[in-house]
Amino acid sequence: MLICISSQGADLSSQVDPRFGRAAQFIVVDTETGEAKAVDNKQNLQAAQGAGIQAAQTVANTGAKAVVTGHCGPKAFTTLNAAGIAVFTGSNGTVAQALEDFKAGKLEKASGADVEGHW
Amino acid sequence: MRIAIASGKGGTGKTTVAVALARVMDSCVLVDCDVEAPNAHLFLSPEVSHTQEAFVMIPVVDDDKCTGCGECSRVCQFNALAVLNKSVLVFEELCHGCGGCVIACEPKAITEGGRLIGTMQWGKANGMDFFDAKLRIGEPMSPPLIKGLKRQADLAEAENMILDCPPGTTCPMVEAVSGADYCILVTEPTPFGLHDLNMAAQAVRDMGIPSGVILNRAGMGDNCIQEYCRANGMTILMEIPHRREIAEGYAVGKDILRSMPELEDEFKNMIKTINEGLNNG
Numbered sequence: 001m002l003i004c005i006s007s008q009g010a011d012l013s014s015q016v017d018p019r020f021g022r023a024a025q026f027i028v029v030d031t032e033t034g035e036a037k038a039v040d041n042k043q044n045l046q047a048a049q050g051a052g053i054q055a056a057q058t059v060a061n062t063g064a065k066a067v068v069t070g071h072c073g074p075k076a077f078t079t080l081n082a083a084g085i086a087v088f089t090g091s092n093g094t095v096a097q098a099l100e101d102f103k104a105g106k107l108e109k110a111s112g113a114d115v116e117g118h119w
Numbered sequence: 120m121r122i123a124i125a126s127g128k129g130g131t132g133k134t135t136v137a138v139a140l141a142r143v144m145d146s147c148v149l150v151d152c153d154v155e156a157p158n159a160h161l162f163l164s165p166e167v168s169h170t171q172e173a174f175v176m177i178p179v180v181d182d183d184k185c186t187g188c189g190e191c192s193r194v195c196q197f198n199a200l201a202v203l204n205k206s207v208l209v210f211e212e213l214c215h216g217c218g219g220c221v222i223a224c225e226p227k228a229i230t231e232g233g234r235l236i237g238t239m240q241w242g243k244a245n246g247m248d249f250f251d252a253k254l255r256i257g258e259p260m261s262p263p264l265i266k267g268l269k270r271q272a273d274l275a276e277a278e279n280m281i282l283d284c285p286p287g288t289t290c291p292m293v294e295a296v297s298g299a300d301y302c303i304l305v306t307e308p309t310p311f312g313l314h315d316l317n318m319a320a321q322a323v324r325d326m327g328i329p330s331g332v333i334l335n336r337a338g339m340g341d342n343c344i345q346e347y348c349r350a351n352g353m354t355i356l357m358e359i360p361h362r363r364e365i366a367e368g369y370a371v372g373k374d375i376l377r378s379m380p381e382l383e384d385e386f387k388n389m390i391k392t393i394n395e396g397l398n399n400g
Contacts, residue, residue, distance in 0.1 A: 079208060082201070
C-alpha cells in the first residue's frame with residue numbers, strides 16, 4: 001500500500017512537516033517494498049487559500065491510500081475523505097520514524113479535522 | 120464627477136466627509152460601499168424604497184455529465200474545486216464567482232448557481248439618492264457585493280457620485296475606489312493615520328486615480344501629515360479641526376455640517392478646486 005507522509009525535506013531522514021496543506025514535500029512510501037519518492041508541494045506554500053484542498057488532490061494523484069501528518073484542517077480532511085484516503089494525525093519526528101509507527105499500528109486514524117483552517 | 124472617499128486607517132472620518140460632500144453637491148448619489156459596517160445611513164435616515172439580494176455565481180456540477188477530467192479544478196485560481204474519483208467537490212466559500220470553470224468544462228457539466236452574499240437597499244434621503252448594502256453575516260467576500268451596489272447606483276444616472284469606501288487597502292477598498300475620477304484620502308495627525316495614509320496613497324496612485332488629503336482632527340498629534348504631503352507632493356485639500364462639538368454631534372447622528380455649519384463653504388470650495396484641477400489636469 002502507498003502511504004503519504006508530510007515532510008519538511010525530500011528523504012526519509014527529514015522531519016515530518018506538522019502542516020498538511022502547506023507541507024514542503026510529501027514522501028510517498030510503498031509499505032511493502034519500502035520504495036520511497038518525494039513529491040513537491042511548493043505550489044501550495046504560497047496559495048492564498050485552499051492549500052489543503054490542492055494538497056489532497058496531489059496526494060490522491062499519487063495513488064496513496066493513507067496520509068500521515070501532524071495536523072489536518074477541515075477542507076483537506078473533506079477532500080481526502082472524498083478520495084477514500086485515511087488520515088493519521090499527531091505524527092512528529094522523522095519521516096522514517098513516522099513510517100515505522102504507521103506500520104506498527106501505533107497511529108490512530110482521524111475521524112475528522114483536528115485543527116481549524118489556517119491554524 | 121465620481122469621488123471616492125478612502126483612508127487606509129479606519130475611523131478617520133470617511134463617512135463624515137462623504138455625507139457632507141453629498142449634501143453640498145447638486146444631483147448627487149451617495150453610495151456607502153463599506154458593506155461590512157455601513158454607517159452613513161445613521162446620518163441621513165433614508166427612506167428605503169427598494170431592497171435586493173445579491174448573489175455571487177457558484178458552480179453547480181451535474182455528476183451525470185462530469186467525466187472527471189479535472190479541468191475545472193486546474194483553472195480555478197482560488198482552489199475552490201477538487202476532482203476526485205470522477206466527482207467534483209465544490210468549496211462554495213472559496214469561490215470568487217469568476218465563471219472560469221463553466222467555460223473550461225468541455226462536457227458542459229457545470230452550470231451557474233448562486234450563493235447569497237448580502238442585501239442591497241436604496242432610496243431617498245432629503246432628495247439625495249442613497250445606496251447601501253449589508254454583507255451576509257459570516258460571508259468573507261465583500262467585493263462582488265460592492266461591485267453590484269455600484270452598478271445599481273449607476274442606474275440612478277446622477278451627475279455626481281460619492282463613494283464612501285471601506286477602510287484598508289485590500290480588495291474591498293480597491294473595488295470601491297475603482298472607476299472614481301478622484302479620491303479623497305481622509306487621515307488624522309497620528310502615527311497610525313500617517314502609516315495608513317501612505318499605504319492608501321500608494322494604492323490609488325497604482326490605480327492611476329488622482330488624490331488629495333483631508334486632515335481630520337487637525338490640531339491633535341503633530342505635523343507628520345503636513346510633512347508627508349509636502350515631501351510627496353500631495354495636496355491637503357482641507358483641515359477639519361479637532362473639536363468636541365463635532366464628536367458630540369456625531370454621537371447623536373448629526374452630520375458635520377449641522378455641528379459646524381461654517382464648514383459648508385469650505386467643502387463647496389474644495390469641490391470647486393478638485394473640479395478645476397481635473398478639468399485642467
